[in-house]
Amino acid sequence: MAQGCLKCLKYTMCVANLLCFICGIAVLSFGVYLMITFRMAALIPSLASFNVANVLLISGIIITCVSFLGFMGALKENRCLLLTFFLMLFILMLVELTAACLLLIYEKEIGDWVQKDLSKGLKDTKVNAERKNSTDVFDDWNWVQTKFDCCGVYNVSDWEDKVPDSCCSTTNCDKQNPKYRTTGCVQKLKNWFEDNFLTTGISVIVLCIIEVLGMCFAMTLFCHIRSRLGYKL
Secondary structure, eight states: OHHHHHHHHHHHHHHHHHHHHHHHHHHHHHHHHHHHHOOOTTTOGGGTTSSHHHHHHHHHHHHHHHHHHHHHHHHHTOHHHHHHHHHHHHHHHHHHHHHHHHHHHTHHHHHHHHHHHHHHHHHHHHHHHHHHTOSGGGHHHHHHHHHTTOOSSSSGGGGTTOOOGGGBSSSSOOSSSOOBOOSOHHHHHHHHHHHTHHHHHHHHHHHHHHHHHHHHHHHHHHHHHHHHHOOOO
């Protein structure tokens, strides 16, 4: 009976980690795609090297490596791999909880910093548009303004005489009498984060539960291997 439960636990870990490995590859691929097609430097200059694409890329690599360790550790019943898998999950959970706590504690400071950085990014975009005499520099802002139905950081006046077409509330922008979006992107982004706060919190809790279960499974398998096969490192 005990051996049957151990086998069930082993193959459950293998299947779960295989699925996580596939998800990690998908996240990694999506991160590479965004890195090639989507640039965040025009929006938030301070985080030019720490944008969504890079976060997805790093997350994909971590998920892939951790799930590979868990899969191989369970499949080969290797105590060293299982222990490494357990420690990496534990560290990841601590990092996630620390990041969540810091975001809650410094919410206002982070919001003020994002506003200042967005303003700087918009100013830099206007300067680059004058230098290059091209609308390509507006690509990132066009995406955000269309996606969130906003214009500028606070309102359309932020763009002065360089208002991009994405600020228009209509599909075909009338150059003579344009109708611009009235809400700034800072407010829209705040509303979006507030609307998704509960979903994000639940996602973090579910992720932590999955990680705790993964650690419990790994440690259970780790402890039972000695009694069944002896030390196998």
